[in-house]
Amino acid sequence: MRTAVFPGSFDPITRGHVELVKRAVPLFDRIVVAVGVNAQKQYLFDLEQRMEWLREVFADEPKVSVDSFEGLTAHYCRRIQARYLLRGLRNASDFDYEKTISQLNEIVGDGLETIFLISQPAYSHISSTIVREIIKGGGNARPFLPEGLQLPARHDTPA
Ligand code: ADP
Numbered sequence: 001m002r003t004a005v006f007p008g009s010f011d012p013i014t015r016g017h018v019e020l021v022k023r024a025v026p027l028f029d030r031i032v033v034a035v036g037v038n039a040q041k042q043y044l045f046d047l048e049q050r051m052e053w054l055r056e057v058f059a060d061e062p063k064v065s066v067d068s069f070e071g072l073t074a075h076y077c078r079r080i081q082a083r084y085l086l087r088g089l090r091n092a093s094d095f096d097y098e099k100t101i102s103q104l105n106e107i108v109g110d111g112l113e114t115i116f117l118i119s120q121p122a123y124s125h126i127s128s129t130i131v132r133e134i135i136k137g138g139g140n141a142r143p144f145l146p147e148g149l150q151l152p153a154r155h156d157t158p159a
Contacts, residue, residue, distance in 0.1 A: 004028045004084040004115065007036050007073045009128060010050045011043045016126040018057055018146050020088045020117055025063055027115070031086065033058065034076060035068040044132045049152070057146045074109030085114040090124040 006021060010033070017033075024031055033054050037047060051066055058064040069076040077085065085105060087098055102114035126144050134141040140157050150156075 001030060001081075002028045002084065003030045003032065003080065003082040004086045005073070005077050005080070005082045006031055006033045006086040007069075007076075008033075009041070009043065010035055010054060011128050012045055012050060012131060013053050013057060013146060013149070014126045014128055014131055014144050015146055016088065016090070016119055016123040016144075019120060019123050020086070021058065021061070021064060023117055024086050024115070025061060028084065028086075029063065031061075031064045032080060032082065033064060033066050034073075035066075036073060037068055037070045039070075044135065045152075053146075053149055057149070072108065074105050074112055077109055077112055083111070083113060085109075085112060087114055087116050088119050089116050090119045090127070 004024065006024070008017065010017060021031060021033065035047060035050055035054070043050070047068060051068060054066040058066065073085065077083070085102070087102070089095055089098060098114070098116065105112050105114060131141050131144045134144070135151070135155050138157060141151070
């Protein structure tokens with residue numbers, strides 16, 4: 001069974017994340033979209049909300065499930081017997097950061113392999129950070145969010 005973990009904060013999930021997972025579906029038997037919980041980090045949306053969105057977005061993908069974890073990604077992968085990590089690359093700064101993390105994960109995770117997909121040009125400008133800034137500033141973030149995703153009323157803007 002080829003299991004990949006797609007780890008991230010997903011604060012919130014964007015069209016970029018969705019595109020990446022859809023392209024990875026044919027490559028694996030199972031993809032676990034796993035929300036990493038870091039007690040030191042401040043999130044805009046709480047864990048339950050982020051997981052609920054992920055479950056909704058991937059409801060029609062039988063190979064995709066949603067989970068959360070604390071601690072090291074590599075240890076989580078071992079726990080659920082996943083031998084692959086899935087990550088997206090948008091640009092050179094993603095590459096520099098991801099390269100180091102994947103090399104560490106290969107050691108800490110005893111051969112855990114990171115599989116990178118380069119984002120499609122139409123999505124390479126989208127990041128959760130930018131989406132959060134738009135939401136906090138009262139702008140319309142819908143073009144970057146998965147179709148149909150409902151923002152809590154306090155964060156929504158008129159269509
Ligand atoms: P993190 O908290 O680790 O930054 P994110 O939720 O921001 O997690 O992202 C998780 C993964 O999704 C990362 O591998 C990131 O490169 C990838 N990703 C985010 N946005 C996009 C995008 N627009 N296109 C492709 N991959 C993306």
